[in-house]
Amino acid sequence: MIKKLCLVILLSCNFLFADSLYEFTNLENEKRFYNLIKEIRCPKCTSGSLASSNAPVSEDIKLKIVELIKEGKSDSEIKKYIVNRFGNEVLYDPGFDKGTYFLWIAPISILLLALTTFFFRRKI
Amino acid sequence: MLVEIAQFLTILSTGLFFLNFSFSFLFDSKDQHIANLVSKIYTHSSLLLVTSFLIYVWLAVSDNFSVLYIAQHSNSNLPIFYKITSIWSAHEGSMFLWILFLVLWGALFNFVTDNLQDLKVKSMGIISIIIVGFLLFLLLTSNPFETILPIAPANGADINPVLQDPALAIHPPFLYMGYIGFVIAFAHAIAFMIEGNSSVKWEALVRTWSIAAWVFLTIGITLGSWWAYYELGWGGYWFWDPVENVALMPWLAATAFIHSISVSSKSSSLRIWTILLSIIVFSLSLFGAFIVRSGIIDSVHSFANDPERGLYLLAFIGILIIGSMTIFSSRLSMLTSGSAIKTFSKESFISINNIFFGVLVFSTMLGILYPLIYESIYEQKISVGAPFYNAIFVPMTVLASIFLFFSVEARWQRKFVIRSLINSMSISALISGSLVFSAYKIFNITGTWELISIFAGSLIIIRYLFVIWDYLLNNKYSNPFSVIAHMGLGMLMISIALNNELSSERALNININQSDMYQGYEIKLSDLKLVNNPNHDSVQAIFTLTDPLGNNFYLKPEKRKYFARGQITTETDIYVTLLKDIYITIGDQLKDGSWIVNIQFNYFIRWIWFSAIMMSFSGIMLIVSINRAKR
């Protein structure tokens, strides 16, 4: 009975075969993995990281990341691999390039501007 | 029949609210008769609307599926509680709830406030016209009273099982009470600027109302975070999702606002800030509604994508914001502040606080909008998520908390003075430094910003402990609400840092009657049970965990299949201890019959929510204290 139900749930999960777990050679790599999947978006979901998604494509990407970590790839190489296939928007970090300078620099600039204005005026 | 009555009452109340608005602005608000009339009309209009809502509740509870919305979002198999909460599970119904709260806040204010109190008539008028704006939105674009006739379905579609949860059910009401509560401050600020009377202390009138709204908002956001943690199955508590951000912005502005208003309600400083913030807070609340309901930004929370609704809301918000900013702009000269703020007086620290919160609001808004802007320019998509927000929020919060630390020493309307080098500040710094050092050496905490946050958080907590000590020993006066709330902030910073640094997780592979080890705990899959429920079937995995000391406890995560939509959900089970949560979910089953078991150790996560509760608690106590003082 349980087996039947499991089978039903299993088949409806659309995730037919998981033949490997997330296996790592050391704790450092495991931590890297769990951090990476928080920083990479699930390409199929409207919103959410790989960590928060169990969509089939998310599972595939996670397994691929495990594989790449095993092959000794660095975090940035892994991110590049996924970006090459799914686009820049799959990274939660928008990157620091001429298109995003404003994004990163504006907050601190405005803070400094406001604070200096305040210290020289002190009337508001 | 009933639904037509409800709709009729709503239409009628729309007309009456509009009448109310007209009266309050066409006639002399100082006239006793007009004041009483406006108050009465408001009361009647609100009774109509409340009755309409109550009828709607009855329609939901009595399974009236001729009403389209109820057919779409409720089901006769739901418990009564969830039939009621299904009303605000989607756009039209939640809009109705939003309006109900708007009406009720106004009604309460109407009831407890003397009709001839300054600005009452005009502000009630402003609240009325805002209500009209939303009622028209409801009736014209998002009508919850639409019917499916002549043949009503026999039963409704089941609501998303994920929505059948007590925390999630009360999370929107708390949030809405928060967003909408600021209408009182907003209406008063506008009325004040229109009246042009510079002697009225509108801030004092609305202070407790605003603090109450802030408390609701804080609790609402905390509920959302807590719910997401145990329901969504992956153990996160904040995702920087656009809709979370859109709730965070009003909260940030509101926090600045309640600080600012505490100053300007008693003195003549910070008046411009306070008015500006009252407009900004309410505008951000409306902006949030717009973003969520227009479908313009994809998010797990988004209601249906509908440009017509988006345009209406945009126009409505546009008129409101641009209108109030124009009035503000033209009245700026009237709002000249009092004397200059002394260097590093408490007032100046609150101004600095306003600046910090303002920049955080701006940064959050920038983060939300940037993907849209980038795409418009470069025709390419990007995402802006946690890395950006953390990079902005963490350093700025730390910096702001350093200012907070110094502000404890500051005086009202007086310069900053340090008498000797050895004082509570330097001792606090010393103790905090040693705490961080021991965290690093003994507990192996190595993250740079985590250590910095722990330092800043401890600075605040210890400094305030000195304040308490001073009060107990030397009877030196202190503001207890500020003490509790800010210690809450310190705890929040430390808890987030520790949670980030210490938490870990792993995906184990366990077959029945087997066990595995993680973090010194033995995890054994003891049993697999089948559970039948009225609307779902579930496989329950029973785990026996043994801690390093040999104590046993049980965790029972589930996988559920709901009948109505065939949806499969994962239910977590959590073992809560003082310092950490042990969090378990089951993943998929493998070929050999074993299960993937996701286990997480989440440290200090309850402390994060507890800090938020501390802050809310201090707000409630403050309201009680202010009201006592008034009598």
Added chain:
Amino acid sequence: MKFILRMFVIILPIALISFFYLYINDDDYYPGADYRNYNLPQFELNELYSQSPISNKDIQGTYLINVWASWCITCRVEHGFLVKLSNKNIPIMGINYKDDRDDAINWINKFGDPYKLIIHDFKGSLALDMGVTGAPETFLVSNGEVLVHYRGEVNTMIWQDVFTPVINKYELFK
């Protein structure tokens, strides 16, 4: 100082509101369409029917690649249009995505075969390399380069608005 505040406080909301207004009204936009160009990844998999190995060198020229599966309901809806396209001599290669071979063959026998050949991507490795997130998805490829990647069902409207402009631009299928 006050003047700056006055202007700022009115201009900022106006700018924001206008931006949103323009953004909401931007209609002719298909979120599923991706026009980034990149090289078709290298692959070596088996053909669905013959089970003989195929790789990049076996598919040349200009063609569509359609990712489908027997468990995919939308693919069923899209399938008729693909048959129509193949009747108009548009070459379509299929990638059978994470599907059981028997189920896939039965599906094709039942609903028709618009494909010149079908790559059996059982593990989804080629699909992953191509940035596929599910089925159905369709690619326009020419000389080993992906020109269009569309996520979702292809129908007359999508064919007209998303694929045809690119086809005309590069004068393909002549």
